[in-house]
Amino acid sequence: MIDGRTEKRVDDSRTVMTEMIMPNDTNPLNNLMGGNLMRWMDVAGGICAGRHAGQHVVTASVDHVSFSSAIKVGDVITIQAQLTRAWGTSMEVYMEVFAADARGRDHRKANHAYMTFVALDEKTMKPTSVPSLIPLTSQEEELYKSAARRREIRLILSGRLQASEAKEVKEFFSAMK
Numbered sequence: 164m165i166d167g168r169t170e171k172r173v174d175d176s177r178t179v180m181t182e183m184i185m186p187n188d189t190n191p192l193n194n195l196m197g198g199n200l201m202r203w204m205d206v207a208g209g210i211c212a213g214r215h216a217g218q219h220v221v222t223a224s225v226d227h228v229s230f231s232s233a234i235k236v237g238d239v240i241t242i243q244a245q246l247t248r249a250w251g252t253s254m255e256v257y258m259e260v261f262a263a264d265a266r267g268r269d270h271r272k273a274n275h276a277y278m279t280f281v282a283l284d285e286k287t288m289k290p291t292s293v294p295s296l297i298p299l300t301s302q303e304e305e306l307y308k309s310a311a312r313r314r315e316i317r318l319i320l321s322g323r324l325q326a327s328e329a330k331e332v333k334e335f336f337s338a339m340k
């Protein structure tokens with residue numbers, strides 16, 4: 164039980180981070196360096212997962228990240244992080260990054276990513292259980308459902324699951340036939 168609850172809602176941990184891109188965040192073309200953006204995403208995602216868990220968390224994995232729109236010096240970015248699902252000790256966080264100029268114009272989505280965080284007990288430093296998540300809206304339900312498939316894929320890629328045991332992935336591909 165955490166805060167007297169074993170279940171939490173998405174809004175309990177939703178996290179928004181805003182940053183203005185300064186010259187020392189950029190590459191020689193005056194665009195935000197991808198590594199700096201990933202660092203902020205890691206921080207925003209970790210805050211979100213930590214709020215849900217009520218514990219310290221570590222980053223276990225980062226899924227595919229692609230940069231669809233360049234972010235320029237002087238732009239303002241907003242990172243929106245929300246929990247999609249929690250399992251035993253791990254949680255998946257979905258992040259969307261939006262950019263606009265400093266006057267709020269040219270608003271655009273710059274990228275999105277999924278990251279997995281694991282809660283650690285601060286005494287033993289071992290993974291510790293987290294509250295489950297209750298999805299309420301249709302967007303939350305869709306992310307919750309598809310999280311099972313993404314989890315299987317990342318566990319296969321990290322050598323923790325045999326592809327033959329990946330039930331959700333199998334169902335997904337057989338539905339496409």
Ligand SMILES: CC(C)(COP(=O)(O)OP(=O)(O)OC[C@H]1O[C@@H](n2cnc3c(N)ncnc32)[C@H](O)[C@@H]1OP(=O)(O)O)[C@@H](O)C(=O)NCCC(=O)NCCS
Nearest residue numbers: 221222223224249250251252253254279281290317318321
């Ligand atoms: C992530 C970590 C805590 C997992 O520890 P472990 O001893 O392998 O623990 P477990 O096998 O019990 O796994 C714990 C959870 O992590 C999940 N996990 C482990 N590796 C994972 C990966 N690569 N991707 C997604 N989830 C992963 C497991 O599925 C499990 O989740 P569940 O309890 O919800 O089912 C450990 O590998 C670690 O501390 N890694 C370093 C984290 C870190 O320092 N991050 C910052 C990088 S600089």
